[in-house]
Amino acid sequence: MSSVSGAVTVRASAGRRSSDRGRIALLPTAALVLGALYCVVPTLWILVAATKSRADLFSTATYLPSLDGSLFRNIRDLSAYGDGIFWRWMLNSFLYALVGGVLASAVSAATGYALAKYAFHGRKLLFNVILAGVLLPQIVLAIPQYLLLSHFGLTDSFVAVILPQLFNPYGIYLCRIYAAASVPDSMLEAGRIDGAGEFRLFWSVGLRLMLPGLITVFLLQFIVIWNNFLLPFVMLTSDDKFPLTVGLYSLLRHGAAEASLYSLVITGTLLSVVPVIALFLSLQRYWRIDLVTGAIK
Structure with a gap:
């Protein structure tokens, strides 16, 4: 019984360590995603704003493009x-x-x-x-x-x-x-x-x-x-x-x-x-x- 409980404890601790490593590994990915958004969002705003007329530029939703030419x-x-x-x-x-x-x-x-x-x-x-x-x-x-x-x-x-x-x-x-x-x-x-x-x-x-x-x-x-x-x-x-x-x-x-x-x-x-x-x-x-x-x- 002691050997079985010891194996279960080892597997549980290994699972916790793997879970901790997985959470830590997400931090660089999250930082990269935030950096990508920081660079892409202004470009998307320019693309959307260029599709709007002078009257719609400040009167419509920021990231809602205009399709009227x-x-x-x-x-x-x-x-x-x-x-x-x-x-x-x-x-x-x-x-x-x-x-x-x-x-x-x-x-x-x-x-x-x-x-x-x-x-x-x-x-x-x-x-x-x-x-x-x-x-x-x-x-x-x-x-x-x-x-x-x-x-x-x-x-x-x-x-x-x-x-x-x-x-x-x-x-x-x-x-x-x-x-x-x-x-x-x-x-x-x-x-x-x-x-x-x-x-x-x-x-x-x-x-x-x-x-x-x-x-x-x-x-x-x-x-x-x-x-x-x-x-x-x-x-x-x-x-x-x-x-x-x-x-x-x-x-x-x-x-x-x-x-x-x-x-x-x-x-x-x-x-x-x-x-x-x-x-x-x-x-x-x-x-x-x-x-x-x-x-x-």
């Missing part, structure tokens, strides 16, 4: 506002993000490759200084960058928005780590024996092997430039050079005196998310290739 009317009104200035802002954002993303990725690739594959005095110190740049907030650099570019007469131009964002410390860090892991030194040595120069090795070998990592750096930099508000707000004064962030902010300021513009701002915010989602979905396959390559290695 108000979304298309809002898009039409937004396109007509200021002789189509919204689409000019959209084009500016695309040019800033595309050109800045490509050039910043190229700078990050070259710098990260050099830090990973060449031994020179001060390499570790230089890498630590670059890492320290990750900790600097953009608001600290915006005013010095403005004063520097204004000294050369480059403010209120496309260069003023693109040039300060070519040096991306976090992108350099990623490229350095990726180059060290994906570009074999033996392959570079074989290329040198065959007579290839250092630039040829970087262009033909390094960039090809680093391509999946560069896609990630480009996408991150594209999103950073696309969402950047402070730098273009400081650098630009002409409406026709504004990106979407500054343009929608100026439209919102006008909406403080004219409530009918709120619907246009919400619709413009919704449209500004579409290119980022499309870019993410179109480049996602490169990440899958990178994961497969890492598994094979």
